[in-house]
């Protein structure tokens with residue numbers, strides 16, 4: 001059995017909340033289409049209802065209303081694709097859509113008029129009774145085709161569905177633009193065969209549902225993802241769709257009202273477009289940079305203590321050692337290991353152990369300079385890298401730390417006492433020792449200090 005080539009189809013992790021909202025919006029959109037096309041169909045079939053409705057509703061031909069309904073049914077049952085009955089219903093709707101719309105296109109192309117156009121109802125006054133607009137007919141054929149091949153197993157067809165969905169949206173936009181800018185040929189072949197406002201509304205809604213359906217497994221999936229690109233695309237989509245319309249409408253307004261002559265209006269529209277796009281470009285660049293920085297910070301920060309994690313500490317430590325060598329100075333590393341964390345965990349619970357870690361991280365951060373690199377490099381292991389030309393700087397800092405820890409321990413608002421062992425090492429300004437080795441030396445010193453402490457406790 002042919003399978004979808006996963007590598008060829010971009011995979012984006014969807015935003016589940018957004019997906020839920022999209023499904024709800026699709027349900028509303030389909031309900032509106034059902035309502036509008038249902039009312040129009042009834043109006044054509046039952047003249048009494050037709051007389052009650054404003055005539056603008058009946059601009060939508062009976063066959064257009066039927067096609068809208070068929071399209072809506074097919075899209076509504078798409079979610080039951082594993083049920084063979086609903087699958088058949090969907091295929092039948094798609095086939096009917098293609099047949100009805102093709103018969104209109106055939107007639108437009110000079111072919112024989114089939115009885116399909118007037119099967120349900122016909123507007124007797126029209127020289128082309130029952131004929132839907134050419135735009136609507138093309139739209140329905142494309143919708144029918146895309147429904148026939150939805151959920152394709154072959155990657156070629158996945159892309160074809162994307163192209164068909166874009167075409168649907170494009171036709172709806174062309175008709176909308178025709179209405180907005182009074183370009184009649186874009187929505188009306190003749191006075192008798194025009195895309196009715198109700199038809200346009202249904203076209204837009206069905207195109208939205210069709211694109212939304214393929215959004216989980218096609219190129220459109222980028223719009224519902226959780227990534228930076230997806231969020232940026234969602235932000236810009238309304239601008240991309242509506243900014244050109246707004247600007248051209250504005251231009252029409254200022255020329256129409258005599259505020260500006262056409263050349264000036266064109267010039268100002270061009271300037272406004274450039275400025276808006278320039279602003280959008282700058283905004284995007286800032287946003288991506290901010291998100292990138294947040295991501296980088298997140299990947300280098302320890303979640304519990306909010307100081308550098310092992311990765312961040314080594315990354316910055318290596319850089320600091322390189323800089324120290326370049327300036328012929330040395331780098332001092334201090335390696336800390338908390339004493340008795342296991343006991344705190346066992347006796348007072350994991351939460352107390354975690355606040356022990358957080359307290360120690362805070363006291364480290366507070367007692368070293370901003371330029372020093374402070375990180376948590378293991379479960380209960382911390383390290384500091386200090387750039388200093390003064391060999392006693394680390395001693396002074398450790399003294400300060402001892403005093404700060406003693407102060408905290410005196411406060412008695414904690415179930416534990418902060419204790420730690422520490423070792424240090426200083427790089428040779430002219431040496432070639434790596435940062436890892438430098439820190440390892442501090443670790444060895446710390447281990448010796450801890451062992452000595454333990455031996456002392458055992459002896460006493």
Ligand SMILES: Nc1nc2c(ncn2[C@@H]2O[C@H](COP(=O)(O)OP(=O)(O)OP(=O)(O)O)[C@@H](O)[C@H]2O)c(=O)[nH]1
Nearest residue numbers: 337338339340341342343345350351353354379380
């Ligand atoms: N609460 C908490 N405990 C942690 C965390 N990470 C590591 N630990 C615990 O820290 C302890 C580290 O083990 P040890 O180094 O033997 O602990 P210790 O009691 O300090 O022993 P010494 O270093 O010999 O003094 C283990 O019990 C780990 O479960 C953490 O994020 N939160």
